[in-house]
Amino acid sequence: MEKRKKDPKNTKAEEPMALYGTFAMPLAFLSVISSQSLTTTKFPGIALTALQNETSLSPQEIANILGISKSKYYELLKMEDLGPKNIDALADFAALWNKGIEAFDGDKQVLKEWLLTRNENLGGVKPIELLSSRIGRRELEQAFLRIEHSLYG
Numbered sequence: 001m002e003k004r005k006k007d008p009k010n011t012k013a014e015e016p017m018a019l020y021g022t023f024a025m026p027l028a029f030l031s032v033i034s035s036q037s038l039t040t041t042k043f044p045g046i047a048l049t050a051l052q053n054e055t056s057l058s059p060q061e062i063a064n065i066l067g068i069s070k071s072k073y074y075e076l077l078k079m080e081d082l083g084p085k086n087i088d089a090l091a092d093f094a095a096l097w098n099k100g101i102e103a104f105d106g107d108k109q110v111l112k113e114w115l116l117t118r119n120e121n122l123g124g125v126k127p128i129e130l131l132s133s134r135i136g137r138r139e140l141e142q143a144f145l146r147i148e149h150s151l152y153g
Helices: 026-031 047-055 059-066 070-076 083-103 108-115 127-132 134-148
Strands: none
Touching (some): 026 047, 026 083, 047 059, 059 070, 059 083, 083 134, 108 127
16 A cells, blocks of 8 residues: 655644754844744754854854854854754854944944954853853843943943
8 A cells, every 4th residue: 555645735734943044144044933833933054154154253162152162163064954052152143243233323334243252241251151141141131222222331
């Protein structure tokens, strides 16, 4: 007896949220992920390249955000799905990036320069170094709020 093949037309309801076709706006995609959709969301490794282009961050800087080595980053580029842990870190980063853009009045270049410059208000570290941990990301979130309200020295 021949096995019945699934009708591809009926699989749409079962498909996880995914970044298909164009990878032009990974930050926008990551910004809409909820805790409920995290385990069913698919984010292909190749989209990391688009994330690099959108943020002007290097592979090493994105690897640091994910808490991985640069060689592991290049392995992730080949994966069909980065998995919930990496997607969670990237979604957290996307939200923080958007707050940074707001704090710096939409100027991505100024935000990137700020992220790469040692900051005495953050213990003398480069803000980008804080992106690899949840605690560091919360500290940056507070820093962006202080910048927005002109309370940052």
